[in-house]
Amino acid sequence: SSGDLRKKAWIDVDSLNHDDPQAVSHYACAIFEYLREAELMRRANPDYLETQPEINSKMRSILVDWLVEVSEEYRMVPDTLYYAVNFLDRVLTLQRVSRSQLQLVGITCMWIAAKYEEIYPPNVSEFSYITDNTYSREQLVAMEEEVLRHLKYELTVPTAKTFLRRLLQVCSPDDQLHFVSNYLT
Amino acid sequence: MATAAAAAAYPPPRTSATDGLPRLLNNKYRLERRVGEGTYGVVYRATELASGQTVAVKVRGGAGRGGAGTVGGEMRPDDSEEGVPSSALREIALLLELRHDNVVRLREVTRDLSRPDPAAAAAAAAGGRYSSGAGGGGGGGGDSAQLFLVFDFVDMDVHRLMQLYPALGANAALVKYLTYQLLCGLDYCHRRRVLHRDLKPQVEGGWGVRNLLVDVRGGGHSLKIADFGLSRAFGVPVRLLSPEVVTLWYRPPELLLGGRLYGSPVDVWSAACCVLELSNRWPLFPGATEIDTLLKIFEKLGSPDEATWPGLADLPHWRPQLPRYPGRSWEEIAPRLDPAGRDLMRRMLTYDPAQRITAAAALRHPYFADIGPLLERPPQL
Numbered sequence: 041s042s043g044d045l046r047k048k049a050w051i052d053v054d055s056l057n058h059d060d061p062q063a064v065s066h067y068a069c070a071i072f073e074y075l076r077e078a079e080l081m082r083r084a085n086p087d088y089l090e091t092q093p094e095i096n097s098k099m100r101s102i103l104v105d106w107l108v109e110v111s112e113e114y115r116m117v118p119d120t121l122y123y124a125v126n127f128l129d130r131v132l133t134l135q136r137v138s139r140s141q142l143q144l145v146g147i148t149c150m151w152i153a154a155k156y157e158e159i160y161p162p163n164v165s166e167f168s169y170i171t172d173n174t175y176s177r178e179q180l181v182a183m184e185e186e187v188l189r190h191l192k193y194e195l196t197v198p199t200a201k202t203f204l205r206r207l208l209q210v211c212s213p214d215d216q217l218h219f220v221s222n223y224l225t
Numbered sequence: 226m227a228t229a230a231a232a233a234a235y236p237p238p239r240t241s242a243t244d245g246l247p248r249l250l251n252n253k254y255r256l257e258r259r260v261g262e263g264t265y266g267v268v269y270r271a272t273e274l275a276s277g278q279t280v281a282v283k284v285r286g287g288a289g290r291g292g293a294g295t296v297g298g299e300m301r302p303d304d305s306e307e308g309v310p311s312s313a314l315r316e317i318a319l320l321l322e323l324r325h326d327n328v329v330r331l332r333e334v335t336r337d338l339s340r341p342d343p344a345a346a347a348a349a350a351a352g353g354r355y356s357s358g359a360g361g362g363g364g365g366g367g368d369s370a371q372l373f374l375v376f377d378f379v380d381m382d383v384h385r386l387m388q389l390y391p392a393l394g395a396n397a398a399l400v401k402y403l404t405y406q407l408l409c410g411l412d413y414c415h416r417r418r419v420l421h422r423d424l425k426p427q428v429e430g431g432w433g434v435r436n437l438l439v440d441v442r443g444g445g446h447s448l449k450i451a452d453f454g455l456s457r458a459f460g461v462p463v464r465l466l467s468p469e470v471v472t473l474w475y476r477p478p479e480l481l482l483g484g485r486l487y488g489s490p491v492d493v494w495s496a497a498c499c500v501l502e503l504s505n506r507w508p509l510f511p512g513a514t515e516i517d518t519l520l521k522i523f524e525k526l527g528s529p530d531e532a533t534w535p536g537l538a539d540l541p542h543w544r545p546q547l548p549r550y551p552g553r554s555w556e557e558i559a560p561r562l563d564p565a566g567r568d569l570m571r572r573m574l575t576y577d578p579a580q581r582i583t584a585a586a587a588l589r590h591p592y593f594a595d596i597g598p599l600l601e602r603p604p605q606l
Contacts (some may be wrong), residue, residue: 066583067489070416078322155311156318159467164307177306184308185336193334195318196458 072206075198082197084129092132094139103128103146110147110170114162116154122199123153127191134190144175148183156195250373251338254282261435266313266454270378279378280332284371285313313372316453319419320374327410329438329451333375379449382435383426383499386446387506390606394504394561398604399446401566404500405588405596406448407437411496412584414450415489422470423455424495426502437499445603459488471495473518474508478529479578481519483541490578493587497573504561520548527552529576536577565592 089097104125111121127149131137137145147167154161164177175183248256254271261268266285273280320331383403387393394400407424414421426437440447455470465485471477477494479487501509510525512518523529528549531537538545555567562570569592572582582590 066585067415067418071418074417151308152314155309156314158311159465161311181306181308188309192321193314193317194321195314196322 068206072203075202079198082130082194084126085133088129088133092136095132095137095142099139099142100132103142106143107146107150110150113170114154114166116158116162119199119201120150120153120157122201123157123195123197124150126197126199127152127187127195131187131190135186143171144179144183145187147171147175148180148187151180152184152187152195250282251335254280254373254375256282266374271375273375281376281378283374283376285310285316285374309372312454315457317372317374319453319456319458322417323414323419323453325410325413327406327448327450328413329379329449330377331374332377335373335375337371337373376451379438379440379451381439381441383437383439383448383503384435386439387426387503391506393606394506396604396606397561397563397566398599399606400500400504400561401592401596402599402604403439403446403448403503405593405599407450407496407499408584408587410448410450411492412588414456415492415584418458419453419456420459420466420489421450421453421456421492421495423452423472423475424450424492424499425472425475426499427472427474427508444605446606447603473515474498474511476515476518477578478519478522478576479540481515481522482537482543487578489583490581493573493581493584496584497570500573501559501570504559504566509558515542523548523552524550525553525558526574526576534577563592565590565594568592 089095089100107121107124107128110116111118111124124146128146131145131149147170151161151164151167154167164180168175168177168180250256250271253275254273256269256271258270259267260270260281266283269282269284271280271282272278317331317334320329321334324330411421411424424436436450436452438449438451440449457466459466466487471480471491475495475498477487477491480491498509510518510521512521528547529537537543555571559567559570569582569587569590572590573587575581
């Protein structure tokens with residue numbers, strides 16, 4: 041029957057990884073059970089752009105593309121970028137932002153994400169510099185406070201990357217699948 | 226400049242005052258006295274005015290006082306120009322997710338709301354406001370980068386308990402009870418994919434931020450893991466992390482040997498060091514340097530080799546010519562623990578992190594076979 045089939049098709053990837061501490065195999069199931077719940081608690085409203093009079097989806101995608109470039113320029117880990125976009129969407133869900141402030145909100149989210157995730161985050165001057173000094177360090181510091189207030193300091197969120205890393209671990213892909221799936225998320 | 230001169234003229238009031246901080250925080254908390262100071266901030270005892278409850282207020286970030294973070298390695302010096310320090314962002318974001326009897330409870334994070342509006346401050350920021358290095362942020366309504374973390378107040382910790390009750394280690398039931406709670410808290414953190422990375426009973430100079438709190442109210446000894454300043458969330462699988470974590474004496478061999486890929490087993494090692502320090506009333510591996518700590522570990526547990534620890538030879542700081550010790554007996558290492566307790570310590574202090582027991586498995590170890598009655602009726606001193 042299909043039940044039998046499913047049982048057979050199920051490989052316990054964690055039991056294969058018991059000799060690898062990086063796989064944290066003993067905790068993986070409990071962690072992901074929790075993360076799936078946690079994901080639902082701190083999510084942006086998918087329709088938030090309707091509440092933003094000055095911003096449309098085109099602008100958001102230009103901003104996100106630019107953040108991708110920033111993360112490459114400073115060689116940041118992929119998680120930092122995913123965090124930054126999560127923070128950005130959550131802030132935009134809660135706060136009307138003018139067109140001229142959008143990039144400031146974006147780069148500030150990236151700065152917070154870098155401080156949270158990177159071992160050696162770039163400093164505030166580098167984030168100011170990458171905006172062509174459009175925004176000063178003081179503006180970034182002030183915006184950081186506002187962003188953190190909206191996020192209520194809740195930065196520990198699962199992102200698409202969190203789940204993708206796990207899925208790729210489970211299906212042991214070749215390099216091509218690895219890159220394609222990272223690109224799509 | 227003027228503030229710096231004033232600070233030099235008047236020595237900082239370390240004993241009684243609240244270091245230039247408002248005695249009344251946001252009309253909500255009354256700061257009373259300083260109770261601890263660590264790498265990452267100063268802790269005050271305070272009262273929540275509305276409820277009359279005693280709370281602990283930890284001041285993070287802001288001018289100078291947060292320390293340079295040499296232990297952390299993952300942050301630049303606490304510099305208000307850099308906004309909220311990364312260790313503070315992590316500590317807050319992680320603690321907000323943790324709700325457990327054996328983890329200290331963060332009640333609130335706030336700024337000093339009496340200071341000027343941040344937007345206005347940014348507009349006026351051309352001056353030296355953000356670059357002031359003076360401690361305690363003088364007048365003008367407080368320091369913009371300062372964060373106040375409000376915790377449940379717990380007035381005892383493992384270190385002080387050991388000082389006050391020299392016979393604590395001989396109280397097998399209480400040691401077991403505290404060990405069980407430590408592992409419960411740790412297991413919970415790991416389930417929430419949080420690494421603590423700085424478990425220790427010691428406090429530098431007896432005046433540090435305390436990591437293992439003990440709530441003795443109501444006659445119990447409820448243990449709370451605290452100080453998540455070095456913590457971070459990990460992914461599955463875990464990626465490269467900073468090697469500069471965990472206070473030296475409690476640092477596991479994979480870190481001392483320069484490993485960059487590590488996970489939840491690091492906390493299990495530190496936890497065992499804490500338990501044996503509690504039981505022996507003496508730190509287990511009090512090394513002066515990294516290599517000294519490593520040799521103290523080898524001397525007690527016996528030197529590792531490729532057979533006991535596959536992959537050992539790949540660790541950057543491993544050298545085959547390191548001294549070889551046979552190790553001591555567990556009766557000698559843990560004289561006050563029963564055989565089950567010694568076996569648990571042996572599993573928690575296993576060299577190979579992959580073979581080291583997890584906190585979850587440790588809770589099911591025979592050492593805790595009789596924990597039920599202890600949980601119902603907590604042991605007394």
